[in-house]
Amino acid sequence: xxxxxxxxxxxKSFPGIIACDNIDFQVxxxxxxxxxxxxxxxxxxxxxxxxxxxxxxxxxxxxRGKKVNIVNPNVANELGIGMVHQHFKLxxxxxxTENIILGLEPTRALMIDTRSASAQIKELSxxxxxxxxxxxxxxxxxxxxxxxxxxxxxxxRDAEILIFDExxxxxxxxxxxELMKIMRNLIDEGKxxxxxxxxxxxxxxxxxRSTVIRWGKVVGTVNVADTTEEKLAEMxxxxxxxxxxxxxxxxxxxxxxxxxxxxxxxxxxAKGLKNFSLGVRCGExxxxxxxxxxxxxxxxxxIIGLRKILSGKIILHxxxxxxxxxxxxxxxxxxxxxxxxxxxxxxxDYSVQENLVLKNYYLEPFSHKGLLNWDYIYDHAERVIKxxxxxxxxxxxxxxxxxxxxNQQKAIVGREFDGNPDLLIAxxxxxxxxxxxxxxxxxxxxxxxxxxxxxxxxSLELDEILDLSDRIAVIFNGELVGLxxxxxxxxxxxxxxxxxxxxxxxx
Amino acid sequence: MVDLxxxxxxxxxxxxxxxxxxxxxxxxxxRSGVINIGLEGLMLMGMFVGALIISRTESIYPGTAIWxxxxxxxxxxxxxxxxxxxxCVTLNANQVISGIAINMIAAAVTVYLARLISGSGNIQIIRxxxxxxxxxxxxxxxLGRLLFTQTYATTWFVLLILVVATFLLYKTRFGLRLRxxxxxxxxxxxxxxxxxxxxxxxxxxxxxxxxxGGATFIVTISGEFNGTAAGLGFLALAALIFGQWKPWGILxxxxxxxxxxxxxxxxxxxxxxxxxxxxxxKTFPYVVTLAALVLSSKYxxxxxxxxxxxDKGKR
Ligand SMILES: Nc1ncnc2c1ncn2[C@@H]1O[C@H](COP(=O)(O)OP(=O)(O)OP(=O)(O)O)[C@@H](O)[C@H]1O
Ligand SMILES: [Mg+2]
Numbered sequence: 001x002x003x004x005x006x007x008x009x010x011x012k013s014f015p016g017i018i019a020c021d022n023i024d025f026q027v028x029x030x031x032x033x034x035x036x037x038x039x040x041x042x043x044x045x046x047x048x049x050x051x052x053x054x055x056x057x058x059x060x061x062x063x064r065g066k067k068v069n070i071v072n073p074n075v076a077n078e079l080g081i082g083m084v085h086q087h088f089k090l091x092x093x094x095x096x097t098e099n100i101i102l103g104l105e106p107t108r109a110l111m112i113d114t115r116s117a118s119a120q121i122k123e124l125s126x127x128x129x130x131x132x133x134x135x136x137x138x139x140x141x142x143x144x145x146x147x148x149x150x151x152x153x154x155x156x157r158d159a160e161i162l163i164f165d166e167x168x169x170x171x172x173x174x175x176x177x178e179l180m181k182i183m184r185n186l187i188d189e190g191k192x193x194x195x196x197x198x199x200x201x202x203x204x205x206x207x208x209r210s211t212v213i214r215w216g217k218v219v220g221t222v223n224v225a226d227t228t229e230e231k232l233a234e235m236x237x238x239x240x241x242x243x244x245x246x247x248x249x250x251x252x253x254x255x256x257x258x259x260x261x262x263x264x265x266x267x268x269x270a271k272g273l274k275n276f277s278l279g280v281r282c283g284e285x286x287x288x289x290x291x292x293x294x295x296x297x298x299x300x301x302x303i304i305g306l307r308k309i310l311s312g313k314i315i316l317h318x319x320x321x322x323x324x325x326x327x328x329x330x331x332x333x334x335x336x337x338x339x340x341x342x343x344x345x346x347x348x349d350y351s352v353q354e355n356l357v358l359k360n361y362y363l364e365p366f367s368h369k370g371l372l373n374w375d376y377i378y379d380h381a382e383r384v385i386k387x388x389x390x391x392x393x394x395x396x397x398x399x400x401x402x403x404x405x406x407n408q409q410k411a412i413v414g415r416e417f418d419g420n421p422d423l424l425i426a427x428x429x430x431x432x433x434x435x436x437x438x439x440x441x442x443x444x445x446x447x448x449x450x451x452x453x454x455x456x457x458x459s460l461e462l463d464e465i466l467d468l469s470d471r472i473a474v475i476f477n478g479e480l481v482g483l484x485x486x487x488x489x490x491x492x493x494x495x496x497x498x499x500x501x502x503x504x505x506x507x
Numbered sequence: 508m509v510d511l512x513x514x515x516x517x518x519x520x521x522x523x524x525x526x527x528x529x530x531x532x533x534x535x536x537x538r539s540g541v542i543n544i545g546l547e548g549l550m551l552m553g554m555f556v557g558a559l560i561i562s563r564t565e566s567i568y569p570g571t572a573i574w575x576x577x578x579x580x581x582x583x584x585x586x587x588x589x590x591x592x593x594x595c596v597t598l599n600a601n602q603v604i605s606g607i608a609i610n611m612i613a614a615a616v617t618v619y620l621a622r623l624i625s626g627s628g629n630i631q632i633i634r635x636x637x638x639x640x641x642x643x644x645x646x647x648x649x650l651g652r653l654l655f656t657q658t659y660a661t662t663w664f665v666l667l668i669l670v671v672a673t674f675l676l677y678k679t680r681f682g683l684r685l686r687x688x689x690x691x692x693x694x695x696x697x698x699x700x701x702x703x704x705x706x707x708x709x710x711x712x713x714x715x716x717x718x719x720g721g722a723t724f725i726v727t728i729s730g731e732f733n734g735t736a737a738g739l740g741f742l743a744l745a746a747l748i749f750g751q752w753k754p755w756g757i758l759x760x761x762x763x764x765x766x767x768x769x770x771x772x773x774x775x776x777x778x779x780x781x782x783x784x785x786x787x788x789k790t791f792p793y794v795v796t797l798a799a800l801v802l803s804s805k806y807x808x809x810x811x812x813x814x815x816x817x818d819k820g821k822r
Contacts, residue, residue: 074699089694091687092811102687103698105680112680153698 003062004029004192005050005161010059012045014402016393019045020056021216027161032183032193034203034224036236037213038434039406040391043196044086046213047163050194051083052076063161082154083163086170086405086432087342088146092139096132096149097121100156124155128185144175151182162186163194166405168202169432172292172460180206198406198434200229212236237436245442248450250470252281256454257303257423262312264298266478273298274478276312280423285445285455287469287486289462289494295478296458297339300427303456304336305329306344316423330359333422337413337429339458345412346400353381353396356415380418388414389437405432413441417448424448427458442468462491476500511777515769517638517657523765525550525724528665529743530750530757531672532584532716537752538676539709540689540812541595544606545588546717547740548613552587553580553721555617558630558732561725565633573636577661577722584718585711587613592710596703599816610740618734631731636661661723668716673754685709689810692817702817717743742768745796751808767792 005027012020019042027033035043048054050061052070061068063079070076076083090099097118106113118134125132130148138146147167154162168176183193183206195207203210203224210227212219212235219235233241257280266272273295280286290296301307303314305326314322321329338344346355357366357377365376381396388410392398400408409432416424426445430438445455445468459465465472466486474481474497481497529546536543543549561576568575587609594605622628638657645655676682685705687695692702717740724739725732742764749763750756771788774780780788 073697077699089691089697091690091694093690094683094687098683099694102683102695103700105683107680111678112683 002028004064005194006062006065007046007050008060008062010046010049010061011057012042012049012054013057014393016395016398017391018216020049022059023213023216023218025211025218026221027192027194028209029192030187030190031208032187032195032206034207034210035194035196035213036198036200036203036210036232038215038236039410039432039437040404041213041236041434042216043213044165044404047083047165047194047196050076051081051163077157077159080158080160081163082157082159082161084147084150084154084165084167086165086167088150090138090146090149092137094138095134096136096138096141096152097134099138099149100134100153104157121152121156124152128155128189129182142175143170144172144178147171147175147179148182151186160190161192161194163196165196166198166432167195168197168199169405173462174291176202198432198438200232200435203232204229214238233435236434241435241439245446245467247446247467250284250449251452252284252470253452255279255281256317257456258313258315259299259303260313260315262299262302262314263310264295264302264307265310266295266298271295271478273302276475276478276480278473278480278483280454280456282422282454283449283452284470285449285457285468287465287472288456288458288475289465289472289498290475291498292460294475296427296475298478299475300336300339300425300458303425304334335416335419335421335424337416337424337426339427339431341405341408341412341431346408348401349399351397351399352385352390352392352403352411353377355400355411356381356384356418359415360419384411384414384418388417389440390414406434406437409433410437417444420448420451421453423454423456425456425458428460429457430461430464462494466491466494474498508779511779513652515766515773516653518773519762519766519769520654520662521659521727521765522769523762524659524662524665524727525720525739526743526746526764527720527758527761528668528723529717529720529740530746530761531669531754532713532720533744533747534672534676534713534752534754534757535685535709535716536713537747537813538689538810539685539706540692540810540815540817541592541706541710542602542606542814543591543710543713544603544744545591545609545613545740546606546713546743547736547738548606548610549584549588549714549717550721550724550740550743551610551613551617551736553584553718554725554732554736555621555630555721556580556583556718557722557725558632559621559624561632562630569634573634573726576632576726577719580718580722581715582718584721585715587718588710588714589707591714592707595710595816596706599818602814602816614735617732621732621734629731629733632725635730636726659727661727665719665723669754669758676754686810688817689812692812692815696817696819706817742792742796745800748807748809749796749799749803751803752810753808764792764796767795 003026007023007025010020010023023046037043049056052073052075061070068079097114100121101117106117121134130152132148132152167179171179186193197203207224209221209223211221214236259276259278262273262276264273276299288296298307302309309322313320316332321332360366365373367373378396385396390407390410392403392407413429430441448455457468469486471483472486472494473483474494476498481502529550533543533546557576557580560579561572564575565572591605591609594600595602618628621630636659638659640657641655645651684695684700687700688702688705696702746757746760746764750760771791774785774788
């Protein structure tokens with residue numbers, strides 16, 4: 001038997017849903033094995049079982065041919081299994097070293113031997129090309145760096161089987177490339193990797209085999225070399241996925257949003273926004289491209305009212321809204337899909353139906369004479385859940401926390417599309433979504449445009465920007481580098497502009 | 508003026524010490540993620556047990572009675588704090604409410620028992636701790652007179668605890684794990700740290716410290732148990748926040764409160780201060796606390812997970 005990990009007949013149910021339905025899953029030593037499936041298919045649940053966070057209702061796990069009983073993550077650690085969760089588990093005011101050694105601290109004369117620990121971490125970091133500063137504070141390092149700290153945490157514990165749950169969802173394209181290089185280094189050193197991702201291209205680029213799951217059941221395991229993105233997508237969704245969008249010509253009309261000479265202070269080392277001007281017209285999608293941290297968060301925060309502006313104007317519907325409250329801006333017809341779904345998108349301990357009325361619970365017919373109209377709120381939630389295919393065990397009454405990451409995202413997107421906003425500000429609207437869901441959201445964004453509404457699309461994915469936008473604004477260092485028609489540009493030109501090059505400056 | 512400061516200093520220090528040690532207790536609990544509003548009650552428990560044990564034993568063992576009393580107060584504080592730990596850690600109760608309950612139980616139980624024992628409800632000790640001047644060190648100019656004359660042994664003991672506490676919190680395995688539990692218990696748990704056990708230990712330590720604080724107050728300042736801790740526990744809590752959950756910050760904050768309270772207490776007998784209406788001096792420490800808390804709250808360094816019961820299943 002040459003499987004390092006073998007999960008047999010794993011079954012796990014939650015109220016109202018079977019997350020894993022007799023799953024068989026085998027991983028060979030030294031391979032990168034991709035786990036693919038729709039949002040809510042049960043991928044995270046399966047891996048949480050392997051890591052000991054959940055106990056399966058039935059089934060057994062074999063490691064290197066021996067049956068094991070993984071009752072908690074400590075047992076998993078001892079068996080050489082490590083996991084990088086989608087939401088990192090790091091103490092923000094500890095150093096990198098402290099986070100890594102926590103629980104396994106080397107000591108000398110009662111004291112923690114930070115010096116030798118940090119030397120050891122430096123060595124590990126060099127061996128795998130991680131390039132981490134062991135003495136930096138977590139709160140000072142980028143998300144990509146935090147992920148590497150999580151990787152080091154596993155390596156420090158001598159993990160042989162490394163589980164990554166959607167590691168690339170939070171990374172910039174540049175960081176994704178670096179992560180892939182790191183993964184190859186890990187494989188070269190004899191590790192085994194299980195990778196959950198929705199990005200088919202990443203699977204094609206790096207994985208050896210892929211197991212596809214749908215509705216808690218295994219559809220099949222394939223060799224990546226023998227398959228294509230299209231085939232994988234079809235296996236996963238159960239129908240053909242159109243990678244081509246049916247994009248009609250845009251008919252832009254009057255300007256709905258006008259940003260004039262806007263300046264916003266930066267936060268957390270970011271550069272802020274300087275003298276930024278941009279207009280968005282009804283009936284078009286304007287894409288905002290840029291490397292993460294170049295002022296996108298400041299711009300969006302200022303428009304929706306989460307950040308104070310230093311100077312400038314934000315004109316919506318011919319009215320300066322820069323001093324209005326967030327609620328007033330929303331009622332002028334603005335909607336916002338936030339970048340961080342946990343921080344600004346959902347109240348995790350509220351139910352789905354409550355989360356779906358967060359912005360308009362006080363309006364008729366959601367409330368009547370100051371009392372919430374629960375029947376209507378429930379029906380409303382059922383409608384959004386159906387339209388956007390939000391999968392949850394207990395439907396409208398499930399707590400947002402119990403939803404899978406992608407389904408949380410779909411719920412937010414559903415809420416923001418609801419009520420047909422005149423201006424939709426969509427920041428990374430498809431983060432963490434499966435290809436089927438991405439296709440649907442893209443279709444809805446285009447529909448919105450064709451109905452004469454405006455969309456400001458902020459995304460780190462250049463493909464998404466190029467596919468959907470009519471005009472593309474490029475931001476660098478808090479300033480507008482240029483504004484181009486999507487039909488007249490390509491990836492290379494935008495890429496150059498994202499690095500600060502003016503249009504036409506380089507041929 | 509200078510003379511006044513020389514005179515006030517020993518009193519200010521004496522007042523600071525019970526605050527400091529109680530505050531340090533709060534530090535342990537809160538750094539592990541458990542709010543401890545119950546400091547007041549824990550202190551009161553220490554006062555009661557300290558006064559009771561000392562008053563019963565001082566005729567038999569004149570010299571050591573005080574130390575037996577202090578030790579007993581620590582022990583009872585620790586045991587009493589177990590109640591808070593059980594509610595907050597095992598039962599996932601609301602930590603503020605549990606703390607309030609601790610305060611109410613302590614007040615009720617100690618006063619009830621004190622009445623049973625003494626009738627009047629007050630328990631007096633005959634001899635408090637005596638003040639000592641430290642030989643050589645007290646000859647240092649200025650500092651010698653400020654710090655090393657008329658000192659209590661408990662002061663040095665508490666300062667030793669401060670040093671040990673700092674070392675424990677920042678240099679040892681135990682401290683790193685404890686702080687991790689207060690900042691991100693899920694991270695600690697996934698690294699193999701038993702969050703429940705760490706929090707239990709922290710709350711027990713906080714009870715022992717607060718108990719010691721209460722008994723120290725009895726043997727150095729008040730000399731009797733009279734059914735109330737007079738808000739000292741809350742002042743210790745304020746010192747903890749004002750000191751930004753750091754040992755040396757707490758020392759500074761506790762000394763500030765100690766000094767301000769002493770000035771207020773002696774104002775009537777010092778001509779220079781007597782001109783200022785008593786109400787200003789008496790409210791001064793509290794007004795400053797309030798202002799300081801309002802101002803510092805924006806940059807609060809409170810442990811991130813403070814007040815949150817740890818729920819393993821939460822993802
Ligand atoms: N703790 C829980 N309580 C209730 N339901 C849960 C819980 N954890 C998962 N589920 C449900 O189980 C199903 C599978 O969830 P899981 O997180 O494994 O999906 P996933 O494949 O990782 O999806 P995604 O790609 O969106 O992350 C979902 O319908 C989810 O709502
Ligand atoms: Mg998932």
